[in-house]
Amino acid sequence: MKNKALIISGVAAGLILIYGVTSYNGLVVAQENVSNKYSQVDNQLKRRADLIPNLVESVKGYTKHEQKAIDSVTNARAQLAGAKTPADKAAADQELSGALSRLLVVAENYPNLKADKNYQSLMDSLEGTENRLSVARKDYNDKVTVYNNKIKKFPKNIIANLFNFDKKQYFETTEQEKETPKVDFGSDN
Amino acid sequence: MKLLAPFALLIVLLFNTASVAFAAPDIPKPIGDIYVQDFAKVLNEEEKSEIIDMAKKLDSETEAQIGILTVNSLNDSDIESFSNEAFREYGLGSKELNNGILIILAIKEKQVRIEVGYGLEGRVTDIKSGKILDSYAIPYLKEKQYDKAIMSTYKAVYNEAAKEYDLGKDFQQQVSKALLKLKQESGLKAWEVILIVIAVIILIILDFIFFKGAITEAVLYMLLSARGGGGDGPRGGGGGSSGGGGASRGW
Numbered sequence: 001m002k003n004k005a006l007i008i009s010g011v012a013a014g015l016i017l018i019y020g021v022t023s024y025n026g027l028v029v030a031q032e033n034v035s036n037k038y039s040q041v042d043n044q045l046k047r048r049a050d051l052i053p054n055l056v057e058s059v060k061g062y063t064k065h066e067q068k069a070i071d072s073v074t075n076a077r078a079q080l081a082g083a084k085t086p087a088d089k090a091a092a093d094q095e096l097s098g099a100l101s102r103l104l105v106v107a108e109n110y111p112n113l114k115a116d117k118n119y120q121s122l123m124d125s126l127e128g129t130e131n132r133l134s135v136a137r138k139d140y141n142d143k144v145t146v147y148n149n150k151i152k153k154f155p156k157n158i159i160a161n162l163f164n165f166d167k168k169q170y171f172e173t174t175e176q177e178k179e180t181p182k183v184d185f186g187s188d189n
Numbered sequence: 190m191k192l193l194a195p196f197a198l199l200i201v202l203l204f205n206t207a208s209v210a211f212a213a214p215d216i217p218k219p220i221g222d223i224y225v226q227d228f229a230k231v232l233n234e235e236e237k238s239e240i241i242d243m244a245k246k247l248d249s250e251t252e253a254q255i256g257i258l259t260v261n262s263l264n265d266s267d268i269e270s271f272s273n274e275a276f277r278e279y280g281l282g283s284k285e286l287n288n289g290i291l292i293i294l295a296i297k298e299k300q301v302r303i304e305v306g307y308g309l310e311g312r313v314t315d316i317k318s319g320k321i322l323d324s325y326a327i328p329y330l331k332e333k334q335y336d337k338a339i340m341s342t343y344k345a346v347y348n349e350a351a352k353e354y355d356l357g358k359d360f361q362q363q364v365s366k367a368l369l370k371l372k373q374e375s376g377l378k379a380w381e382v383i384l385i386v387i388a389v390i391i392l393i394i395l396d397f398i399f400f401k402g403a404i405t406e407a408v409l410y411m412l413l414s415a416r417g418g419g420g421d422g423p424r425g426g427g428g429g430s431s432g433g434g435g436a437s438r439g440w
Contacts, residue, residue, distance in 0.1 A: 040432070121316045124436050128315030131269045135433035 023156045027165050030147040034168050037140035038086065041171055044133040045080065045093060051129060052077050052100075055122055059103065062113035069106045072099040086169040097130075137171050144168045215264055216275045221423045223279055224248075229259035229296050231335035240343055243362065245424065247347065251354045252283040252427055253309065255290045255346055257339060262297040268437050271295075272304040282306045282429025289429040290346055294339060301326050301338070302437040303346060310434040312353040313346065319436035321345045324366040330440040341365075 056070055076096035083089040107113055114120075148167055151160035159165075217228050224244035225237050232240075240257065248254050256279060263271050272293045281289025288308035294301050303318040313321075325345045329338035344364035351360035396404045 120319070124315045124319035128318075128434055128436060131273075131435075132433040134269070135273055135431075 020159055023159050024163065027147075027150060027156065027160060027163075030143070030150050031165065031168075033143045034140070034147050037136065037143045038171075040136040041086075041133065041140050042089075044129055044136050045089065048096075048126070048129045048133065049077055049080060051122065051126055055103075055126065058116060058119050058122060059107055059113065062110050062116065062119075063106070066103075066106050069099075069103045073103050075099075086171050090171045093133075100126075141170050141172075144170055216271070216278050217258075217260065219279055219425070223254065223281070223424055223426045224256050226256065226258045226279075229261045229294065229335070231259050231294070231296075232257075232339065233336065236336055236340055240340070243343075243347060247350060247356075247360065248424065248427075250356060250360075251288070251350075252286060253288040253290075253350050253354070254281045254283075254427060254429065255292070255343065255350060256281050256426075257292050257294075257343060259294045259296070259335070259339070261295075263295045263300075268293065268295055268298065268300045268302045269433065272302050272435075273431060273433050276304050276306070276429075276431040280426030280428040280430070282308060282427055284428035284430075287429040287431070288350075289426070289431065290350065290435075291431070292339065292342055292346065294335065296335070298439075299330075300437060300439050301330065301342075303342070303435045304431055305434040306429050306431045307434070308429070309350065309353060310432075313349050313435070315434060315436050317349065318434075319438070321349075322436060322438040325364070327438055327440050 052073060056073060059066065059070060073096070076092065076099040080089065080092035080096050083092040107119075150156055151165045151167065217226065219226050222241050222244070225232065225240050227237065244255055258272070258275055258279075260271075266274075272291055275293065276289065276291045279289075279291070281291055286308040287306040289306040290309060290313060291304040292302075293304065301322060303313070303322060305313045305318060321342060325341040326338045329335070329341065341364050344362035347360075347362055348364070351357075393402075393405050396402055
């Protein structure tokens with residue numbers, strides 16, 4: 001009789017252990033997915049930051065008296081470079097997007113600038129990067145959702161607590177940024 | 190009590206499946222070969238099969254898949270998210286190489302986009318995608334010649350992919366940039382066609398007189414045997430993905 005109880009509790013303990021190990025591994029994978037996607041967001045942020053000096057140069061070449069718009073872009077870029085956490089980066093990114101869109105609106109007033117081939121190519125790169133960024137952001141947020149759900153749900157939350165799996169931050173943008181005026185380099189003129 | 194432990198665990202496991210809902214725009218389900226999804230019905234059968242043949246040839250050689258999607262409306266989505274979702278759902282290009290490209294046209298929104306998979310971003314950069322759209326698509330689109338816009342854009346993109354894989358002349362498509370003012374299709378004048386037909390008939394008659402039609406027979410045989418093949422089912426996507434590379438234009 002005693003033997004039987006021992007076997008049952010042994011099996012139960014074994015099952016719990018196996019479950020613990022697999023959920024731990026599952027959490028590690030989910031966490032790895034999150035950081036993998038985050039690095040893609042980071043790549044695109046860097047890529048965009050790298051494009052900005054070129055953009056500023058070509059805008060400067062054609063415009064006078066637009067120093068304010070240019071400065072706000074360069075400042076926002078510097079701020080983004082200093083940001084560390086996803087939330088800080090998201091805020092700085094948003095600032096930069098706003099400054100950029102204001103600069104592009106200013107650029108609209110300079111037909112010569114708009115007609116410049118380099119500027120047009122730069123715009124394609126910039127728009128492409130913005131788009132990649134929004135895709136990367138969405139992919140990252142999707143993975144964060146999966147991960148955060150996992151660490152919150154019972155019984156995985158026990159293992160998550162035990163091994164310090166922290167909640168991950170979303171890379172959030174507000175509606176304002178989504179409404180960034182899209183500059184159309186009109187094929188119609 | 191101890192008996193219950195594994196049982197409870199089992200129940201917990203059953204109820205633990207996480208379900209994540211994704212808010213995705215409505216991407217039409219692909220029909221037939223993945224390469225041409227013409228939901229706006231702008232291409233005729235001939236054009237469709239021309240593209241499918243080209244696409245199959247490239248796919249068989251390199252696993253690269255170039256697809257076309259035309260829709261009447263994006264249903265309030267923007268073309269960038271729409272094309273990215275469609276690209277991933279159709280899985281253009283191979284899963285390892287992600288070497289797909291999607292050309293997407295939205296009639297109502299008057300927008301066109303080339304979306305490039307990671308694997309081909311090096312060749313078909315954002316800048317290049319934009320230039321291809323400017324030269325090969327926009328001039329036709331302004332004249333509402335949707336099919337011409339698609340055909341020439343497709344060929345221009347196709348040529349880039351062929352260059353990426355060093356496929357040589359066999360894969361190069363003849364396509365010239367659309368001129369802003371579209372020239373009249375000059376083609377052959379009527380009397381030229383008549384002359385050619387007469388010449389061919391004379392040649393056939395001569396062939397029958399001197400060679401008992403051996404040459405005509407051989408030519409006919411070659412033409413007939415060049416067709417055929419086929420018989421395989423529609424091809425699907427290879428599971429490729431895109432990170433949002435490419436360019437968009439409005440017209």
